[in-house]
Amino acid sequence: AQTIHQWPVAEIKAVGSPLSLGCTIKGKSSPNLYWYWQATGGTLQQLFYSITVGQVESVVQLNLSASRPKDDQFILSTEKLLLSHSGFYLCAWSPGLGGREQYFGPGTRLTVL
Amino acid sequence: GQQVQQSPASLVLQEGENAELQCNFSTSLNSMQWFYQRPGGSLVSLFYNPSGTKQSGRLTSTTVIKERRSSLHISSSQTTDSGTYLCAMERRNNNAPRFGAGTKLTVKP
Numbered sequence: 001a002q003t004i005h006q007w008p009v010a011e012i013k014a015v016g017s018p019l020s021l022g023c024t025i026k027g028k029s030s031p032n033l034y035w036y037w038q039a040t041g042g043t044l045q046q047l048f049y050s051i052t053v054g055q056v057e058s059v060v061q062l063n064l065s066a067s068r069p070k071d072d073q074f075i076l077s078t079e080k081l082l083l084s085h086s087g088f089y090l091c092a093w094s095p096g097l098g099g100r101e102q103y104f105g106p107g108t109r110l111t112v113l
Numbered sequence: 114g115q116q117v118q119q120s121p122a123s124l125v126l127q128e129g130e131n132a133e134l135q136c137n138f139s140t141s142l143n144s145m146q147w148f149y150q151r152p153g154g155s156l157v158s159l160f161y162n163p164s165g166t167k168q169s170g171r172l173t174s175t176t177v178i179k180e181r182r183s184s185l186h187i188s189s190s191q192t193t194d195s196g197t198y199l200c201a202m203e204r205r206n207n208n209a210p211r212f213g214a215g216t217k218l219t220v221k222p
Contacts, residue, residue: 038154044199044212059209088154101146101161102201102210107154 002027004105006091012111013081021076021108023091031093033074034102035066039087050074086112116140117202119213126220132187134216136200144203145176145183149196150215156199159185190220 003026013019025031035047037060048066050056056066063082067075074091089108094100120135136145147159160167160174162183167174171190176183183202187194197217203210 043214044201046209046211049209090154090156100144101158103158104148104156109154 002031002093002103004091004093004103006089006105006108008108009106010109010111012113015083015112016080019076019078019081019085019110021089021110023074023076023105025072025074025093028072028093028095030071032096032100033068034092034094035074035076036090036092036104037062037087038090039084042087044090047076048074081112083112086110116204117200117211117213119198119200119216121216122214123217124219126190126218128190128192128220128222130190130220132185132190132194132218134185134187134198134200134218136183136185136202136213138181138183138202138211141205142176142178142181142202143205144210145174146201146210147174147183147185148199148201150199151196159198187218190218192220192222194218195220 005024007022033050036044037047038044046059050068053071064078091105092102094102116139118137144163146161149157162174162176164176164178171188173186197215199215201210201212
C-alpha cells in the first residue's frame with residue numbers, strides 16, 4: 001500500500017525567514033507529485049506539479065519554489081517568507097498525468113508572524 | 114472566471130435529512146473527485162468519478178459530463194457528516210485540478 005508523509009505537521013515562522021516543507025511517498029514508483037496551498041478560509045490551489053525527478057512545473061506564482069530531488073520526495077521552499085504564505089500546504093500524488101485520482105497527505109499548517 | 118462552482122456554500126440540516134451538493138464546471142472535464150475536508154484541513158477522498166454514478170454507503174456521486182455538473186448526495190444525514198465538502202475537476206490536457214470553494218454542511222441532532 002502507498003503511504004504519503006508530510007513534514008513538519010505545523011510550523012510557526014517569522015517573516016523573512018526561510019522555509020522548507022517536505023513530502024515523501026512510499027510504495028509507488030514514479031508517481032506524479034503535486035503541492036497545494038489553502039489560505040485560511042480560501043480555496044485550495046495547486047502550486048506545483050512534477051512528473052519526474054528533477055522536473056517541476058509552476059502553476060501559481062507565490063514566491064515559492066519546489067524541487068524533486070528523488071523519485072519519492074517533493075520539497076517546497078522559499079528563502080524569505082511573507083505573511084501571505086500562511087495557510088495549509090498539502091502534498092498529493094497520482095499514478096499518471098491527466099484524469100487520474102489524486103491521493104493527499106495529511107498537510108502542514110504554516111503560520112507566518 | 115470561476116471554472117468550478119459549488120453550491121450551496123453552506124447547508125444546515127436536521128439529522129436524518131438528505132443533502133444534495135452540486136459542483137458545476139465551465140470547461141471540458143477529464144476527471145472529477147469529491148473530498149471531505151476535516152476541520153484540521155486534511156482531505157478524505159470520497160469519490161473519483163469522471164462520469165456516471167458511484168455509491169458508497171449513504172453517499173452517491175453522479176457526474177453528467179454533457180451537462181457539466183457533478184453532485185454528491187448524502188442520504189439520512191448524521192451529525193458526523195458535518196464538515197466541508199470539496200469537488201475538484203481536472204480539465205482535458207491540463208495537469209492542474211481546480212477545486213471548488215466548498216460546501217459547509219452542518220447536521221444538527
